[in-house]
Amino acid sequence: MTDQVSLSIAPPGESHPLQKTGAALLALALLTILIALSGIGAKYPLTISLLIGGLITAGAIFYSLPYFRALPGIRNNGIMRNPSTDRGAIAWGVAIFITGFYIVLYWFPHLLEGLIRTADPLSYLLRDKAANQWFMYSIFYTLAVLVMGIRFIAKYRHVRYQVIRTISVMFFQLGFAFLIPAFLEKLNRPEFYFSYFWPLKYSYLFPDDVGYLVSSGNLGIFMVFWGAVMTFIATPILTYKYGKRWYCSWVCGCGGLAETAGDPYRHLSDKSLKAWKIERKLLYPILVLITIITVLLWLNSWKGGTILGGISGTLAMWYGFFIGSIFSGVIGTGFYPIMGARVWCRFGCPMAAILGIIQRFKSRFRITTNGGQCISCGNCSTYCEMGIDVRAYAQKGENVIRASCVGCGICASVCPRGVLKLENLSEKGRFDKQVSNDQNSL
Amino acid sequence: MHIVIIGNGITGISCALGIRKKDATAEVTVISSESEHFFSRTALMYIYMGHMKYEHTKPYEDWFWAKNRINLVRGYVSRVHTESASVNLENGRIIQYDKLLIASGSKPNKFDWPGQNLPGVQGLYSLQDLQNMELHTRGISEAVIVGGGLIGIEMAEMLLSRQIKVHFLVREKYYWSNALPEEEARMISRHIREHHINLQPETELREIIAGDSGKVQGVITQAGEIIPCQFVGLTAGVRPNISFIESSGIKTNMGILVNEYLETNVANVYAAGDCAEFESPRPDNPAVEQLWYTGRLQGETLANTLTGNRTAYQRGIWFNSAKFLDIEYQTYGTMLPELSPEQDSFYWEHPDGTKSFRASYRRNDRSIVGFNFLGLRFRQLIAEEWIRNRKPVDQCIRELQHGWFDPEFSRPYYRDILNAFLACTDFKPVSIN
Numbered sequence: 001m002t003d004q005v006s007l008s009i010a011p012p013g014e015s016h017p018l019q020k021t022g023a024a025l026l027a028l029a030l031l032t033i034l035i036a037l038s039g040i041g042a043k044y045p046l047t048i049s050l051l052i053g054g055l056i057t058a059g060a061i062f063y064s065l066p067y068f069r070a071l072p073g074i075r076n077n078g079i080m081r082n083p084s085t086d087r088g089a090i091a092w093g094v095a096i097f098i099t100g101f102y103i104v105l106y107w108f109p110h111l112l113e114g115l116i117r118t119a120d121p122l123s124y125l126l127r128d129k130a131a132n133q134w135f136m137y138s139i140f141y142t143l144a145v146l147v148m149g150i151r152f153i154a155k156y157r158h159v160r161y162q163v164i165r166t167i168s169v170m171f172f173q174l175g176f177a178f179l180i181p182a183f184l185e186k187l188n189r190p191e192f193y194f195s196y197f198w199p200l201k202y203s204y205l206f207p208d209d210v211g212y213l214v215s216s217g218n219l220g221i222f223m224v225f226w227g228a229v230m231t232f233i234a235t236p237i238l239t240y241k242y243g244k245r246w247y248c249s250w251v252c253g254c255g256g257l258a259e260t261a262g263d264p265y266r267h268l269s270d271k272s273l274k275a276w277k278i279e280r281k282l283l284y285p286i287l288v289l290i291t292i293i294t295v296l297l298w299l300n301s302w303k304g305g306t307i308l309g310g311i312s313g314t315l316a317m318w319y320g321f322f323i324g325s326i327f328s329g330v331i332g333t334g335f336y337p338i339m340g341a342r343v344w345c346r347f348g349c350p351m352a353a354i355l356g357i358i359q360r361f362k363s364r365f366r367i368t369t370n371g372g373q374c375i376s377c378g379n380c381s382t383y384c385e386m387g388i389d390v391r392a393y394a395q396k397g398e399n400v401i402r403a404s405c406v407g408c409g410i411c412a413s414v415c416p417r418g419v420l421k422l423e424n425l426s427e428k429g430r431f432d433k434q435v436s437n438d439q440n441s442l
Numbered sequence: 443m444h445i446v447i448i449g450n451g452i453t454g455i456s457c458a459l460g461i462r463k464k465d466a467t468a469e470v471t472v473i474s475s476e477s478e479h480f481f482s483r484t485a486l487m488y489i490y491m492g493h494m495k496y497e498h499t500k501p502y503e504d505w506f507w508a509k510n511r512i513n514l515v516r517g518y519v520s521r522v523h524t525e526s527a528s529v530n531l532e533n534g535r536i537i538q539y540d541k542l543l544i545a546s547g548s549k550p551n552k553f554d555w556p557g558q559n560l561p562g563v564q565g566l567y568s569l570q571d572l573q574n575m576e577l578h579t580r581g582i583s584e585a586v587i588v589g590g591g592l593i594g595i596e597m598a599e600m601l602l603s604r605q606i607k608v609h610f611l612v613r614e615k616y617y618w619s620n621a622l623p624e625e626e627a628r629m630i631s632r633h634i635r636e637h638h639i640n641l642q643p644e645t646e647l648r649e650i651i652a653g654d655s656g657k658v659q660g661v662i663t664q665a666g667e668i669i670p671c672q673f674v675g676l677t678a679g680v681r682p683n684i685s686f687i688e689s690s691g692i693k694t695n696m697g698i699l700v701n702e703y704l705e706t707n708v709a710n711v712y713a714a715g716d717c718a719e720f721e722s723p724r725p726d727n728p729a730v731e732q733l734w735y736t737g738r739l740q741g742e743t744l745a746n747t748l749t750g751n752r753t754a755y756q757r758g759i760w761f762n763s764a765k766f767l768d769i770e771y772q773t774y775g776t777m778l779p780e781l782s783p784e785q786d787s788f789y790w791e792h793p794d795g796t797k798s799f800r801a802s803y804r805r806n807d808r809s810i811v812g813f814n815f816l817g818l819r820f821r822q823l824i825a826e827e828w829i830r831n832r833k834p835v836d837q838c839i840r841e842l843q844h845g846w847f848d849p850e851f852s853r854p855y856y857r858d859i860l861n862a863f864l865a866c867t868d869f870k871p872v873s874i875n
Binding site for chain 2 (some may be wrong): 071072073074076077078079080081082158159160161164272273368370371372373375376377378379381382391392395409412413414416417418421422423434
């Protein structure tokens with residue numbers, strides 16, 4: 001054990017040499033991206049893409065090596081004093097950078113032409129066609145989930161739930177959200193994401209998409225069937241059995257990015273009662289909105305456009321612009337370093353809304369509080385990415401049963417007294433207090 | 443009715459909230475010199491380590507107190523006048539009470555060591571202690587901690603998080619062996635050393651020496667060894683913080699003397715939490731209870747009495763918890779460091795030295811007395827039920843899974859424990875009813 005470095009990961013004011021190396025490699029990756037944009041990327045796509053991918057991967061792994069070398073345990077040292085994780089100057093810089101990247105990606109992709117071309121070699125390999133900005137973006141997205149997933153596993157390797165869950169989100173991102181859709185294109189099949197469902201991927205139940213899929217053959221029909229079954233049958237059943245976590249922190253790509261790349265920012269979520277009120281005022285209306293839009297679109301296509309004319313189509317377009325692009329992309333990811341990683345999941349995602357309603361009212365899932373053992377320290381609430389005041393429940397000996405809980409299990413991992421446990425148990429007694437008779441009788 | 447509470451720690455606040463729950467009209471005032479709002483003292487270490495900020499340690503948002511009509515007064519109580527039923531604040535303000543609860547907590551023990559009042563020598567109890575520690579440990583390279591209890595190990599972890607070399611002086615043979623049985627104490631001692639803390643057992647402090655600048659320069663042990671350091675943590679326990687009630691007529695010994703109803707010798711004056719001392723404690727119960735849990739329980743109990751339902755304090759089946767660096771500790775039942783002659787115990791330890799289990803039982807009927815869990819989590823309700831019902835140890839260990847509280851997908855160590863148990867006892871099969 002003597003070769004283990006001491007407890008601290010990031011003492012304030014200094015960094016481990018490995019972390020400095022990692023940061024240097026990441027800086028080189030950024031430089032290479034800049035150079036790629038100049039047109040060099042189009043000239044030497046393979047070399048440049050390998051360089052970018054290699055530098056990012058190596059940089060991130062070097063950066064997380066101190067976690068692997070430290071003794072296993074919770075190491076959140078200095079997070080509240082680090083300018084990159086404490087809404088400091090670096091955090092603002094990163095937030096502006098990511099937000100700006102999304103704006104360019106969505107509305108000015110031609111500015112990224114040189115970079116997009118570096119994605120061509122992989123694009124031809126996987127899909128037999130040239131890359132566009134979305135393929136380039138999904139490479140970066142997947143890379144972020146994978147390398148930050150490795151960091152996450154290093155950090156929480158003493159908790160098997162965290163390790164297995166993270167392998168799961170890495171697997172679904174790489175396989176279901178990256179390789180399979182690309183491979184389907186290679187086979188001249190519709191590009192389809194088997195891990196996204198209506199209403200998160202709202203267009204999958206829009207008449208246009210359904211019509212297109214059905215007309216594309218048996219596989220397309222299966223895709224429509226898959227999407228409908230997942231939304232209407234599998235989702236309620238799985239959520240009843242395991243809570244919304246089966247999706248939000250095990251499968252979903254948005255959740256996957258939040259859990260991995262967003263882990264350094266999880267404590268930035270707002271825990272105030274006010275934020276909870278805003279959450280409810282935003283989340284459920286968005287679910288209602290997308291449901292209405294979907295129903296209108298179907299009515300319209302059924303009646304041949306005679307109902308409401310083009311309004312439903314316009315509504316769908318605006319929904320896509322404000323909710324699909326601006327909320328989930330620009331704000332949802334761009335504001336990671338300022339508002340935490342689950343802004344979209346908490347305030348916007350209609351899938352999370354449905355899952356949450358089921359979890360709250362009809363599910364076996366809960367976070368059990370271990371009797372009177374809570375010392376109200378607040379680690380659980382601080383590190384809840386969904387802004388749940390977990391302590392408020394734990395210190396009263398109440399189970400945590402909240403619509404928004406994504407079941408990431410970090411509250412249970414950071415608890416220094418072993419007070420919290422994620423469980424799927426019988427619905428009976430789910431809302432009962434977990435304190436002993438001695439204490440109840442008071 | 444005006445109820446005045448001195449101290450906004452867990453005891454005072456639990457009582458205030460309990461009163462408000464049972465009586466919507468009582469006027470409740472909480473006086474604190476330490477902080478504007480209630481915060482969790484147990485989280486002080488996490489502020490220092492940068493896991494949390496002060497605001498994260500407040501269990502209730504700031505608007506909560508006004509909404510629940512609990513008056514918060516910031517001030518230091520300098521005197522209590524029982525004849526006129528009032529308390530004096532240092533700033534001259536006088537507050538009248540109908541009922542008074544003194545829940546003023548503790549202060550760190552000092553044992554007249556030379557140099558104990560130097561800057562950079564301190565305990566860790568209050569928010570002010572934390573501020574001092576922040577100030578006096580900035581940029582230093584070595585520290586000495588005196589006293590191997592729960593605060594000592596927390597302080598060691600704190601200093602370690604800032605790359606400060608820690609020398610940990612412990613009077614006993616192993617860390618906290620006045621509370622832990624030897625096997626557990628040895629395991630934790632090994633764990634402490636793995637973290638590169640210089641644990642020095644059977645070592646006592648003789649004096650603290652200052653350099654020319656008047657700051658700490660090192661300590662000298664009873665054996666005459668000099669350890670250079672720039673900070674000394676005094677963590678040899680705490681004692682009731684009651685100096686301000688001198689000459690008030692309230693009877694004290696070590697703490698404020700109370701009966702089982704937490705009543706003092708003066709009518710309408712109560713004491714609870716760290717600062718209270720039971721005049722005749724129940725067998726096996728300490729006279730002064732200095733835990734978060736007991737403070738909360740005493741505060742909640744007293745809320746009944748203060749709202750007209752006189753209730754005796756009963757702490758139920760004993761439990762406690764702690765965390766020694768990376769090893770969590772949960773204990774249920776009365777687990778003493780030395781077994782009593784009519785008891786026996788079964789101990790299991792994982793080869794990796796970070797997990798262990800102990801079950802103590804009465805030799806005559808093999809009924810369970812209590813459990814120690816290290817690096818393992820167990821359900822309090824199950825442990826309590828088994829201990830209360832005197833379940834046979836054989837059955838408990840066979841059914842450990844029912845109370846297992848480790849996260850999902852964790853290794854089922856209850857099986858290893860059962861196998862080890864079966865290998866060393868003549869296991870009696872029990873009928874399933």
